[in-house]
Amino acid sequence: AQSVTQLGSHVSVSEGALVLLRCNYSSSVPPYLFWYVQYPNQGLQLLLKYTTGATLVKGINGFEAEFKKSETSFHLTKPSAHMSDAAEYFCAVSGTGANNLFFGTGTRLTVIP
Amino acid sequence: KAGVTQTPRYLIKTRGQQVTLSCSPISGHRSVSWYQQTPGQGLQFLFEYFSETQRNKGNFPGRFSGRQFSNSRSEMNVSTLELGDSALYLCASSSRLAGGTNEQFFGPGTRLTVL
Numbered sequence: 001a002q003s004v005t006q007l008g009s010h011v012s013v014s015e016g017a018l019v020l021l022r023c024n025y026s027s028s029v030p031p032y033l034f035w036y037v038q039y040p041n042q043g044l045q046l047l048l049k050y051t052t053g054a055t056l057v058k059g060i061n062g063f064e065a066e067f068k069k070s071e072t073s074f075h076l077t078k079p080s081a082h083m084s085d086a087a088e089y090f091c092a093v094s095g096t097g098a099n100n101l102f103f104g105t106g107t108r109l110t111v112i113p
Numbered sequence: 114k115a116g117v118t119q120t121p122r123y124l125i126k127t128r129g130q131q132v133t134l135s136c137s138p139i140s141g142h143r144s145v146s147w148y149q150q151t152p153g154q155g156l157q158f159l160f161e162y163f164s165e166t167q168r169n170k171g172n173f174p175g176r177f178s179g180r181q182f183s184n185s186r187s188e189m190n191v192s193t194l195e196l197g198d199s200a201l202y203l204c205a206s207s208s209r210l211a212g213g214t215n216e217q218f219f220g221p222g223t224r225l226t227v228l
Contacts, residue, residue, distance in 0.1 A: 046217075
């Protein structure tokens with residue numbers, strides 16, 4: 001079975017500061033891992049994904065995440081926060097060959113000017 | 114290429130009624146998945162359809178059902194609505210290629226309010 005835990009339902013950072021959103025996963029099969037962003041009244045937009053290969057994954061809008069199997073983690077980072085990054089972020093996992101995603105509870109990111 | 118479209122965007126129903134939501138996937142995508150998003154339960158997988166067949170089902174009661182048409186468009190139906198069914202219903206499409214990365218593209222959602 002697959003599951004995801006996101007630590008911190010709310011994270012606040014100052015504009016220009018490092019963004020770190022934490023995600024730990026549990027999976028009985030090699031996982032596919034995803035980070036999605038959701039802006040108010042919108043659907044989910046894929047930021048980045050890990051399937052196989054390079055463990056450091058770069059995504060859109062300057063975000064990146066590192067897959068650490070030993071720590072079962074897939075934390076999302078961005079070196080310098082921008083006001084437009086304020087949104088809710090979801091980590092998700094799926095098993096290989098499966099299309100159903102298991103989402104974390106989400107982390108709401110606030111960027112303070 | 115047009116994205117995933119969902120209709121209607123907003124819906125208000127009363128308890129006991131039924132509702133049908135529609136989803137048109139990205140052209141060429143044959144997999145459609147549905148998710149329910151609520152403040153209390155977060156994002157939960159409802160079911161997935163591929164080539165008009167339900168391939169996967171989440172842990173929801175039988176009041177929640179769906180179908181997929183030959184053009185890959187999908188509908189989901191909720192019968193005997195309850196207050197707790199108020200949620201944002203998201204549809205996602207995927208090409209579901211063998212060995213693919215399972216990347217899913219989400220629509221904007223249908224916000225259902227049950228009074």
